Amino acid sequence: MSLIRRREISLALAAIGGIIMISDYFINVKAIKDIAAMLQSWGVILAIFCIFLSTGNLVIYHVQRLSRQTKEERGWSGLVLLVMSLFVGTYLAGRQDLFNILFNAIYLPINQAIYGIIGFFLITASYRAFKVRSLEASLLLVSGCAVILKNAPIGSWLWEGVIPIGTWFNEVGGLGGNRGFVIAAALGAFSIGIRVLMGLQKGFAGEAGGGE
Amino acid sequence: MITNQNILITNLVMFGLLLFFMRKANAGKIPQIRQIAAVDAIAEGIGRAAEQNRPVFFFPGSVALESSEMVQTLAALNVLSQVAQIAADKGAVLKCVAGHSTIFPLMEETLRQAFLTAGTPESYKSDTLLWFSDSAYARDAAVMGMMHRERFATNIIIGRCYVESMMYCETGNFLGALQIGGTAAAIQAPFFVTMCDYALIGDEIYAAGASLSKDPVQLGSIEAQDIGKAIAIVLIIIGTVLLSLGIRFSL
Numbered sequence: 001m002s003l004i005r006r007r008e009i010s011l012a013l014a015a016i017g018g019i020i021m022i023s024d025y026f027i028n029v030k031a032i033k034d035i036a037a038m039l040q041s042w043g044v045i046l047a048i049f050c051i052f053l054s055t056g057n058l059v060i061y062h063v064q065r066l067s068r069q070t071k072e073e074r075g076w077s078g079l080v081l082l083v084m085s086l087f088v089g090t091y092l093a094g095r096q097d098l099f100n101i102l103f104n105a106i107y108l109p110i111n112q113a114i115y116g117i118i119g120f121f122l123i124t125a126s127y128r129a130f131k132v133r134s135l136e137a138s139l140l141l142v143s144g145c146a147v148i149l150k151n152a153p154i155g156s157w158l159w160e161g162v163i164p165i166g167t168w169f170n171e172v173g174g175l176g177g178n179r180g181f182v183i184a185a186a187l188g189a190f191s192i193g194i195r196v197l198m199g200l201q202k203g204f205a206g207e208a209g210g211g212e
Numbered sequence: 213m214i215t216n217q218n219i220l221i222t223n224l225v226m227f228g229l230l231l232f233f234m235r236k237a238n239a240g241k242i243p244q245i246r247q248i249a250a251v252d253a254i255a256e257g258i259g260r261a262a263e264q265n266r267p268v269f270f271f272p273g274s275v276a277l278e279s280s281e282m283v284q285t286l287a288a289l290n291v292l293s294q295v296a297q298i299a300a301d302k303g304a305v306l307k308c309v310a311g312h313s314t315i316f317p318l319m320e321e322t323l324r325q326a327f328l329t330a331g332t333p334e335s336y337k338s339d340t341l342l343w344f345s346d347s348a349y350a351r352d353a354a355v356m357g358m359m360h361r362e363r364f365a366t367n368i369i370i371g372r373c374y375v376e377s378m379m380y381c382e383t384g385n386f387l388g389a390l391q392i393g394g395t396a397a398a399i400q401a402p403f404f405v406t407m408c409d410y411a412l413i414g415d416e417i418y419a420a421g422a423s424l425s426k427d428p429v430q431l432g433s434i435e436a437q438d439i440g441k442a443i444a445i446v447l448i449i450i451g452t453v454l455l456s457l458g459i460r461f462s463l
Contacts, residue, residue, distance in 0.1 A: 026220050043278050047314045050277075054313035054343035061339055078344075078354070107350075114349040118375055121382040128385075129406040178398045181414045185396035187226065187440045188418030189283040191433045194230050196286060200429050 011199040018197045058082065143169045225443075229436040237432025245434050250392050250410035251423045254291070255298050257366035257390040262304035266365035270295055271355070271380060272319065273371020273395070274311030274348060281372040284396050285315055288371035289322045290421030290430075295368060296326035298424075300335045307362065309355055310343040311371070352379050359383045369404070370394040370417055381407035394420065 017039055024036035062079035088098050130141045149155030150166020195201035214220065237243065261268045272288030275281045292308065299306040308323065310316040319341050327335040344354035356379055359367075367384040369377060370393065377393065377400055384391045385407065393404030394412025404411040412420055415437060422430030454460075 026214060026216055028215050040278070047277065050313040050316055051346070054310065054316045057316065057338070057341070057343055061342055064338060110353070111347070111349045114353050115375075118378060121378045124382055124385075125378060125403070125407050181398045181401065183444050184415040184437075184441055185398070185418075187437045187444075188287070188396060188415030190223065190226050191230060191437050192283055192286050192290075192418050194227060195429070195433060200234070201286065201290065 008199075015197050015199060018193070022197075055082070143173065226436070226440050229439050230433055233436040233439070234429050234432035237428040237435070240428075242426075242428050243431055243435040245419060245423060245431060248412065248416055248420065248423055250394065250412045250416070251420050253390070253392050253410040254295060254368060254420075254424065257368070257392060258295065258298045258304050259302050260390060261365035262299075262302040264365045267305040267307045267362050268295070268299055268366045269359065269362075269364040269368065269380075269384070269389075270306060270308040271367075271369045271371070271373075271376070272308075272311060272315065273369075273373050274351070274376060275315075275372045276312045276346075277314035277318075279372075281397070284370075284372040284417065285311075285318075287396070287417045287421060289318060291368070291370050291417070291424065292319065293322050293326045294421060294424035296323050296335075297330040300327050300330035300332040306335075306340060307358075307364070308341045309351070309358075310341060311351070311373075311376075313343055313346050316341070316343050348374065348376065352376050355380060356383045359387060363387055364389050367391045367393075369408075370412060370420070372397050373400055373403075377403045378407065 020032065020035055020039060023032050059079065059082070062076070062082075066076055066079070085102060088095070088102055092098055130137075130144060132138050132141055146162060146166045147169050149158070149162045150170075155162045155166070192201060233243075258268055270292055272285050272292060273281075275285055277285075296306055298304075306323075308319055310319050323341055324333070324336050327333050342358075344351045352375070355376070359380070360383070364384065364387065367380060367389045369380055369391075373395060377395070381391055381393060381403070391408040392410045392412070393408035394417040395401055395404055396414050396417050398414075401411070401413050405413065418437070419434050422434050
């Protein structure tokens with residue numbers, strides 16, 4: 001394996017970058033802040049390369065689907081739209097009106113349509129969630145209804161007492177649970193962060209984790 | 213010159229605990245962690261997919277590499293490594309979608325290495341890992357379409373998700389897939405609890421990889437986390453009592 005591919009190098013770079021960013025948070029020294037800002041700019045540049053890499057994968061995927069030539073698996077539309085957007089966005093960069101048509105007439109309406117689907121998913125998910133199958137589901141149903149009625153105008157019209165009950169679920173029951181959740185998750189995040197900095201979390205750098 | 217002293221002290225204490233318990237585990241005193249139903253369900257789900265000759269879907273959340281919530285994606289990659297090895301072992305087809313282009317190279321390396329470790333590097337194919345778009349709804353439309361075409365038997369969605377959690381899980385539910393979801397984001401956890409057959413809640417996503425891999429270092433760090441939680445509980449109780457008595461102080 002060549003020197004450049006050596007995992008130790010990538011892990012060391014990750015560790016050095018991480019330590020600089022942590023130092024930037026805790027130490028108020030201009031030199032460290034400058035280096036941290038520079039690293040963040042490098043991150044943006046790296047992200048651009050990732051988009052190239054991912055787009056390459058996307059093209060390969062669609063070309064393979066096209067080559068299979070079965071009616072169900074033919075996926076030409078994605079590839080054509082990708083090439084068309086790239087062409088309009090780069091070669092015809094001066095034609096802002098064309099890009100605006102692509103964006104406003106195709107992308108935005110489709111985007112909004114997909115967003116609209118969430119409404120249906122919310123209803124089906126709520127229906128399943130509010131089925132009373134166990135004690136926990138019953139509690140969820142009661143607390144959920146209280147919070148829904150507290151927020152919906154019809155709730156206070158039906159019964160004024162639903163407002164303090166819904167508020168209690170939000171500000172006492174929910175908030176207490178949420179804080180416990182956040183503390184535990186933060187400790188877990190810290191733990192995994194330290195493992196990355198120490199080079200002990202190395203699956204993404206080309207080395208399998210333990211257990212093998 | 214030193215800022216955020218309270219956070220620094222907390223971090224140093226946790227760092228010390230982590231070092232101690234990871235070293236202890238490395239020395240052979242490996243802690244036992246409780247069985248997490250969702251973790252057990254991962255192997256079961258992959259086995260089921262292999263039996264049904266249907267693929268397994270994996271999604272590690274949709275945040276970018278530079279996001280502060282990227283740590284959840286790292287936890288998901290940890291699980292992905294084990295999922296890929298189990299899939300290779302059981303002969304199941306694994307299909308993954310990168311939520312963001314910056315995550316793509318990390319997932320690619322994780323998958324390649326996991327399949328190599330499992331002894332089946334040929335399991336990594338050009339359509340094992342896909343990226344559709346960094347735009348959420350464009351990706352969601354593509355993924356939902358793919359779910360319907362491929363009819364996944366098992367959906368594993370772990371990491372920081374947004375609206376896609378509902379879209380993917382409801383689609384998976386429609387297809388009758390076994391669904392395992394997990395997130396450390398408090399606002400997303402209820403969606404997974406509601407819609408998935410098994411859910412990893414909060415810091416369980418960090419423990420999942422350790423539980424699957426049985427890696428002593430990772431198991432040691434889980435023990436350190438638990439000690440940290442115990443300290444937090446004690447401090448909360450002390451703070452509650454002091455505040456109830458009208459005693460206030462700040463560091």
